[in-house]
Amino acid sequence: MAVPALRIHAGPAARARLRERGLRPEDVRVIPAAAGGPKGLILGALDRYIFGEWLPQSTQAVHLLGASIGAWRMATACLTRNPAEVEAEFLRLAHDYVHQDYETGPGRRPTAAAVSRSFAAKLDEVFGGREALALSHPRLHLHVFTSRGRHVLAREGRLRTPLGYTAAFAANLAHRRAMGGFLERVVFSDPRAPLPMPLHDYRSRQVALSTGNFQPSVLASCSIPFWLQAVHDIAGAPRGAYWDGGITDYHLHLNYAAMAGEGLVLYPHFQQQVIPGWLDKGLKRRHGPTSFLDRVVLLVPNPEWVKTLPNAKLPDRNDFQAYAGDLPGRVKAWQGAIARSEQLRDEFAAACGAESLDALPL
Numbered sequence: 001m002a003v004p005a006l007r008i009h010a011g012p013a014a015r016a017r018l019r020e021r022g023l024r025p026e027d028v029r030v031i032p033a034a035a036g037g038p039k040g041l042i043l044g045a046l047d048r049y050i051f052g053e054w055l056p057q058s059t060q061a062v063h064l065l066g067a068s069i070g071a072w073r074m075a076t077a078c079l080t081r082n083p084a085e086v087e088a089e090f091l092r093l094a095h096d097y098v099h100q101d102y103e104t105g106p107g108r109r110p111t112a113a114a115v116s117r118s119f120a121a122k123l124d125e126v127f128g129g130r131e132a133l134a135l136s137h138p139r140l141h142l143h144v145f146t147s148r149g150r151h152v153l154a155r156e157g158r159l160r161t162p163l164g165y166t167a168a169f170a171a172n173l174a175h176r177r178a179m180g181g182f183l184e185r186v187v188f189s190d191p192r193a194p195l196p197m198p199l200h201d202y203r204s205r206q207v208a209l210s211t212g213n214f215q216p217s218v219l220a221s222c223s224i225p226f227w228l229q230a231v232h233d234i235a236g237a238p239r240g241a242y243w244d245g246g247i248t249d250y251h252l253h254l255n256y257a258a259m260a261g262e263g264l265v266l267y268p269h270f271q272q273q274v275i276p277g278w279l280d281k282g283l284k285r286r287h288g289p290t291s292f293l294d295r296v297v298l299l300v301p302n303p304e305w306v307k308t309l310p311n312a313k314l315p316d317r318n319d320f321q322a323y324a325g326d327l328p329g330r331v332k333a334w335q336g337a338i339a340r341s342e343q344l345r346d347e348f349a350a351a352c353g354a355e356s357l358d359a360l361p362l
Helices: 012-021 037-057 069-078 083-098 112-127 131-135 160-174 176-181 214-221 327-340 342-352
Strands: 006-010 028-033 062-067 140-149 183-189 204-208 241-244 264-268 296-301
Touching (some): 012 296, 028 037, 037 327
16 A cells, blocks of 8 residues: 555644635635755645646635745746646746756865856746746735845855854854844735735845846845855845845744634645744754644645655755766656655645545644
């Protein structure tokens, strides 16, 4: 018997709604998309089904929240207007991510400048000339999460960047809010519809997403410190250095319980824990559920199913080193995991047709 791929976790309010109505597309108001690099590839089949077949069965506006690869995924959804486009655009995203390759010397990793140039060129290839299309989707509203440096991190530098991140790490150990002295959350939001939940949990600001800052904000949201260069002085936003949105919001653990209006948060994720910030990865005390997640329906891979994937794990950033010099090997492993992820889609589709809560893989 095949190992079940999908697990569904629901907060108390979400569970009550599922008990009453089951999984219905018209109940979804927000879809978050976490940072996590290659791990996000495992969600491609779910993305194609949700945006191509399931969500179009409803008509309400939906807010898409993304950090890092999550911002790329959600921006991709905003380019589409029909199931064929959803299929094509998300398959293109997977192909482009899987086939990333940067030439380096033996035992060396590519420079941050080289990776930034290559990724910026890829974003321009995908989104160039189509920014207005993404920002005019009739029902999807995009919100791109970035991390803006403050004080010593206000500009990128050979000494100030490692010094600033060391200080940010120490501040975060004391309290997550204390990290706001060095890094603030800046959300580039669809000007037609602000975020439906408050951002009082952490130092934050919102700016209008526009055709002029669309690509720079997505690039910044994906700019992992030391792996890519910061993006400086984005149009329409405060001056400064902007880095990966996952630093402040690794898994977008936001106050969804205070979301305006009724409805649920549908969260395709690659793990059960919704970790607040990237620097919280090693702080297990911050990995548990909170009341913020009461209205969240979390779709995650079954850990036992993950063990059946190539290398017995999800694709991750360590594979760039593990397969250094062996691009075909990495591509084969990642494509193998992506192919297997169709089981997640199939089981989600079955869950949407379940007549009772007992039939869901909760």
